[in-house]
Amino acid sequence: MNPSRPRSSERERGLLAVVVVGVLVLVTATSIGPISSWAAGITPPPAFEGPPTIAPAIVVPSASAAVPMAVVPDVDITPPTVAAPQRHLLAPSTLGTTISVVLSWSATDASGINSYEAQLLTFPGPITSNLILAAPTDTSVIGSLKVGRSYRLSVRATDVRGNTSEWVTGKAFAIIKTEQSAAAVKYHGVWATSKASSASGGSFKRTSGRGAYATFTFTGSEISIVARTGPVFGKANVYLDGKFVKTINLYHAGSNVNRRIVLVKGLSSKSHTIKIVRATKVIDIDAFVRVAP
Numbered sequence: 001m002n003p004s005r006p007r008s009s010e011r012e013r014g015l016l017a018v019v020v021v022g023v024l025v026l027v028t029a030t031s032i033g034p035i036s037s038w039a040a041g042i043t044p045p046p047a048f049e050g051p052p053t054i055a056p057a058i059v060v061p062s063a064s065a066a067v068p069m070a071v072v073p074d075v076d077i078t079p080p081t082v083a084a085p086q087r088h089l090l091a092p093s094t095l096g097t098t099i100s101v102v103l104s105w106s107a108t109d110a111s112g113i114n115s116y117e118a119q120l121l122t123f124p125g126p127i128t129s130n131l132i133l134a135a136p137t138d139t140s141v142i143g144s145l146k147v148g149r150s151y152r153l154s155v156r157a158t159d160v161r162g163n164t165s166e167w168v169t170g171k172a173f174a175i176i177k178t179e180q181s182a183a184a185v186k187y188h189g190v191w192a193t194s195k196a197s198s199a200s201g202g203s204f205k206r207t208s209g210r211g212a213y214a215t216f217t218f219t220g221s222e223i224s225i226v227a228r229t230g231p232v233f234g235k236a237n238v239y240l241d242g243k244f245v246k247t248i249n250l251y252h253a254g255s256n257v258n259r260r261i262v263l264v265k266g267l268s269s270k271s272h273t274i275k276i277v278r279a280t281k282v283i284d285i286d287a288f289v290r291v292a293p
Contacts, residue, residue: 076110076111076159076161076163077161077163078109078110078163079109079157079158079159079163079164079165079166080107080108080109080113080157080158080159080163080165081107081108081109081165082105082106082107082155082156082157082165082166082168083105083106083107083168084168084169084170084171085103085104085105085118085153085154085155085168085169085170086103086104086105086170087101087102087103087104087151087153087170087173087291088101088102088104088222088262088265088266088291089101089102089222089224089260089262089265089289089291090102090142091224091259091260091261091262092259092260092261092262093259093260094257094258094259094260095177095200095226095258095259095260095286095287095289097146097147098144098145098146098147099144099145099146099147099175099260099289100142100143100144101142101143101144101145101175102140102141102142102143103118103120103131103140103141103142103143103153104139104140105118105139105140105153105155105168106139107155107157107165109157109159109163110159111159111160111161111163112159112160113137113157113158113159113160114136114137114158114159114160114162115136115137115157115158116133116136116137116138116139116155116156116157116158117130117155117156117157117158118130118131118133118141118153118154118155119131119153119154119155119167120143120151120152120153120154121151121152121153121154122146122149122150122151123149123150123151123152123172124150126152131143145175146175147175147176147177147289148174148175148176148177149174149175150172150173150174151172151173151174151175152169152170152171152172152173153169153170154167154168154169154170155167155168155170156168171293173221173291173292173293174291174292174293175289175291176220176289176290176291176292177200177226177287177288177289178216178218178287178288178289178290179200179201179287180200180201180203180204180205180214180285180286180287180288181193181201181203181205184216184217184218185214185215185216185285185288186214186215186216187205187207187212187213187214188212188213188214188215189207189209189210189211189212189213189278190207190209190212191205191206191207191209191212191214192205192206192207193205193206194206194284198256198258199258199286200226200258200286200287201286201287204228204284204285204286205284205285206282206283206284207278207282207283208278208281208282208283209278210278211277211278212277212278213275213276213277213278214275214276214285215273215274215275215276216273216274216288217271217272217273218271218272218273218274218288218290218292219269219270219271219272219292219293220267220269220272220290220291220292220293221265221266221267221268221269221291221292221293222262222264222265222266222267222290222291223240223262223263223264223265223267223272223274223288223289223290223291224260224261224262224263224288224289224290225248225260225261225263225274225276225285225287225288225289226258226259226260226261226285226286226287226288226289227248227250227258227259227261227283227284227285227286228250228256228257228258228259228284228286229250229251229252229256229257229258229259230250230251230252230254230255230256230257231251231252231253231254232256232281232282233250233251233252233256233281233282233283233284234249234250234251234278234279234280234281234282234283235247235248235249235250235251235279235280235281235283236248236250236276236277236278236279236283237276237277237279238263238264238274238275238276238277239274239275239277240263240264240267240272240273240274240275241272241273242273242275245263245264246263247279248261248263250283250284251281258286260289265291269292269293274288
């Protein structure tokens with residue numbers, strides 16, 4: 001030991017505790033010189049002002065993390081889409097002052113159809129009639145329409161959310177009857193005129209001749225024939241614009257009855273010619289009924 005060096009004090013040989021801003025530092029005397037030699041160069045720490053303020057953590061989700069989405073209520077504010085109303089003659093049926101016509105319509109909607117409203121406009125007039133539906137969602141009714149009048153069918157629909165469409169109106173149409181005695185009806189072969197109170201115009205045309213036929217040129221979208229049916233009557237072949245359409249059977253086990261039989265429907269609104277050719281036994285022609293245009 002060097003006798004010229006002062007002996008370290010017990011304080012210098014022991015553990016020295018230096019407190020710097022709340023942090024305890026342990027220093028051994030062997031690692032530093034006398035405290036007086038190094039402590040002089042240390043800047044004293046600032047006065048303690050309490051624990052530091054810690055800002056709240058900001059958590060940024062990763063690209064793969066699922067982010068909950070807001071739930072948007074399912075609100076339907078779109079009214080139903082209504083198709084143009086349709087009509088066609090109901091047959092077979094008897095002929096009177098009115099004709100049985102099927103009036104039909106349809107609509108689509110994402111929420112579903114809750115109800116329909118239907119109105120029939122009759123001309124001249126017009127006279128507006130609200131059609132009575134058996135059920136709110138019915139898509140057709142059978143109407144008894146007068147011959148010689150014109151009509152237009154209007155429909156609107158309401159969905160289950162309460163959205164109501166505008167009125168959609170179909171094309172105007174008329175129910176027109178042409179008697180068998182009209183100039184537009186042409187006969188070929190042997191035909192006889194027979195009077196009868198039950199006939200539409202008081203008479204009808206009859207034939208049993210081989211190859212006999214009648215033609216009727218008209219404009220319309222649907223055509224039907226009024227013919228007598230009964231135990232003595234046979235069959236007739238029907239042609240439209242030169243093409244075979246069907247064979248109609250006029251045989252009926254009961255008494256003779258005038259019936260209206262639909263021949264063709266869904267036609268384009270232009271001039272057409274219907275041809276009725278006797279095939280078997282006897283056939284009677286009473287009138288033609290068509291939907292125009």
